[in-house]
Amino acid sequence: MGYLNNAVVTVDAILTKKGRELLARGDGSFKITQFALSDDEIDYTLYNPTHPSGSAFYGQAIEAMPILEAFPDENQILKYKLATLPRGTSKLPLLEAGYAAIRLKQGASLAITPQTLNYLGATSTFEAGGYTATIADTRVLNNFTGVGINTDEAERLNSTTTIGTNVSKTVIGTSINLTATTVNTLFGSNTQLQTTITLIGRDSGARITIPVTIIKVNN
Amino acid sequence: MSFKRFDIEDIVISSDAAAAPAWSNNVVSLNQFYTSSDQVARTSGDYYYNVFQTSSTDDTAAIQFSIAYGDVVGSGSLDFNSNVQGLSPAQVIYKQYRTLVNGTEETDLTFGGHVSENIYAISIERARFKEKLLPGSLTLKLKTSSGEILLTDDSNYASTVVFGDAGREYELIEGAEGVRTASPQDGIYGYTVASGSYGKFLPDVGVLLLSGKALDLTPSEGGISFNTLRNSNTADNNNNLLYDALELGQVFKLRSEETISSNYVFVRARNSEFNYSTNPSNITGSGELRHDLMIDSPQSYITAVGLYNDNNDLLAVAKLSRPLLKDFTKEALIRIKLDY
Numbered sequence: 209m210g211y212l213n214n215a216v217v218t219v220d221a222i223l224t225k226k227g228r229e230l231l232a233r234g235d236g237s238f239k240i241t242q243f244a245l246s247d248d249e250i251d252y253t254l255y256n257p258t259h260p261s262g263s264a265f266y267g268q269a270i271e272a273m274p275i276l277e278a279f280p281d282e283n284q285i286l287k288y289k290l291a292t293l294p295r296g297t298s299k300l301p302l303l304e305a306g307y308a309a310i311r312l313k314q315g316a317s318l319a320i321t322p323q324t325l326n327y328l329g330a331t332s333t334f335e336a337g338g339y340t341a342t343i344a345d346t347r348v349l350n351n352f353t354g355v356g357i358n359t360d361e362a363e364r365l366n367s368t369t370t371i372g373t374n375v376s377k378t379v380i381g382t383s384i385n386l387t388a389t390t391v392n393t394l395f396g397s398n399t400q401l402q403t404t405i406t407l408i409g410r411d412s413g414a415r416i417t418i419p420v421t422i423i424k425v426n427n
Numbered sequence: 428m429s430f431k432r433f434d435i436e437d438i439v440i441s442s443d444a445a446a447a448p449a450w451s452n453n454v455v456s457l458n459q460f461y462t463s464s465d466q467v468a469r470t471s472g473d474y475y476y477n478v479f480q481t482s483s484t485d486d487t488a489a490i491q492f493s494i495a496y497g498d499v500v501g502s503g504s505l506d507f508n509s510n511v512q513g514l515s516p517a518q519v520i521y522k523q524y525r526t527l528v529n530g531t532e533e534t535d536l537t538f539g540g541h542v543s544e545n546i547y548a549i550s551i552e553r554a555r556f557k558e559k560l561l562p563g564s565l566t567l568k569l570k571t572s573s574g575e576i577l578l579t580d581d582s583n584y585a586s587t588v589v590f591g592d593a594g595r596e597y598e599l600i601e602g603a604e605g606v607r608t609a610s611p612q613d614g615i616y617g618y619t620v621a622s623g624s625y626g627k628f629l630p631d632v633g634v635l636l637l638s639g640k641a642l643d644l645t646p647s648e649g650g651i652s653f654n655t656l657r658n659s660n661t662a663d664n665n666n667n668l669l670y671d672a673l674e675l676g677q678v679f680k681l682r683s684e685e686t687i688s689s690n691y692v693f694v695r696a697r698n699s700e701f702n703y704s705t706n707p708s709n710i711t712g713s714g715e716l717r718h719d720l721m722i723d724s725p726q727s728y729i730t731a732v733g734l735y736n737d738n739n740d741l742l743a744v745a746k747l748s749r750p751l752l753k754d755f756t757k758e759a760l761i762r763i764k765l766d767y
Binding site: 290297 | 699709728740
């Protein structure tokens with residue numbers, strides 16, 4: 209992955225894997241209707257409000273940074289979206305899944321019902337558009353589905369099955385159901401399997417990643 | 428809050444014609460020609476020769492065009508079966524192009540009003556002519572020991588465009604890059620004395636058909652004494668005649684043309700929009716902004732634009748080459764071009 213030449217402001221645009229898939233499907237689902245902006249790669253600790261040269265230089269370190277080229281993996285880009293909020297907002301939306309980390313024994317099930325904090329004037333709320341949940345390694349779960357959102361896309365994602373390979377799987381719902389794998393061979397000589405689940409508010413853009421540990425109990 | 432819908436005027440599809448030299452590496456004039464002895468020796472060599480811009484064994488060798496000889500009665504090549512006289516590769520080639528151009532078996536190929544029973548075909552490789560050939564861009568020099576001729580198409584002079592089964596049809600006339608050079612022959616500029624035009628230029632299928640009858644004329648009649656051999660059931664290898672004439676002529680200029688459809692997307696961020704960042708480095712664990720001064724004077728830095736469908740699927744992504752500062756005093760307009 210190379211850097212973009214930042215001597216002039218240019219735009220490097222590519223289709224994502226998802227975009228190529230929907231374009232190939234040819235069913236009209238490849239139709240751009242909305243956009244979002246993000247500040248991926250920016251570290252706001254580089255913003256220096258005590259810069260001795262004054263406010264024009266607070267963002268100097270950020271504004272000079274080179275930017276990486278676009279990634280085609282839609283899960284690795286547009287991570288941190290910019291939000292439109294009233295001036296004077298002091299708190300930004302956050303996702304609360306109820307778990308800082310998830311530990312499941314083989315065969316055990318769990319339902320996650322995310323909430324969004326500091327959103328639309330409410331301390332805590334459920335987003336009408338639901339949440340997308342992505343498990344980084346789908347092999348560690350026997351069941352991974354979303355419920356509560358009944359759009360065609362949500363139902364298609366929930367019914368998609370990928371077997372045999374270490375790939376991610378994304379579902380949509382207001383509640384996400386997980387059941388840990390019962391397959392012993394995945395563990396090898398280990399007693400635990402580890403992966404992550406990423407939740408994104410489909411309306412707010414707020415995002416949280418939670419580590420997932422599957423504990424071996426079968427011999 | 429994070430997504431903004433496009434207005435109708437924000438997405439524009441623009442189709443623009445782009446012309447470029449037809450040959451590999453954008454070479455304007457192909458001056459050297461190579462065949463592959465391997466291909467010529469195989470069965471396909473009975474029908475056509477592939478022509479390369481460099482030695483066919485070179486790593487950069489690419490087929491530029493193919494040449495073929497066609498004869499309506501099959502003369503000039505060996506019959507497939509001695510019991511069926513005239514059914515030969517030469518007859519197959521003639522009838523193949525006759526069907527392509529006329530769409531019927533009832534009329535033979537006609538060039539400027541004159542039927543020619545034998546033809547030479549130059550079929551441009553698809554990757555070279557892209558979508559179509561550009562009328563008025565052709566310069567083809569054919570040379571024999573008796574004479575030489577420069578050929579181009581008459582697109583600049585035709586009052587109406589003739590459409591056949593192979594799309595637009597132009598006559599091949601004496602001249603270069605769309606400009607005729609000869610005085611009127613047979614009553615028409617650039618034609619032979621008694622055999623009509625020199626062939627047809629078919630830009631939509633990437634083919635040049637040369638009239639064997641016209642080329643066989645003597646130089647005083649407008650031809651170059653091609654001396655096409657038309658012996659029955661004989662491998663006369665007439666493809667070699669055209670190849671030799673190209674090699675001696677050393678000039679083949681042609682441009683391709685294609686329509687590129689681009690999707691222009693205009694992303695407009697108003698002054699009041701997209702000023703807050705959900706970036707974890709910008710907020711504390713409880714969601715509070717890291718820097719107090721950003722409560723009333725928030726600043727964000729745009730590095731990426733995501734284009735979504737109604738299902739919030741990320742279809743395309745655009746990265747800016749450097750962060751673009753956004754606050755309540757600034758508006759951003761980003762133009763994204765998607766080609767597909």
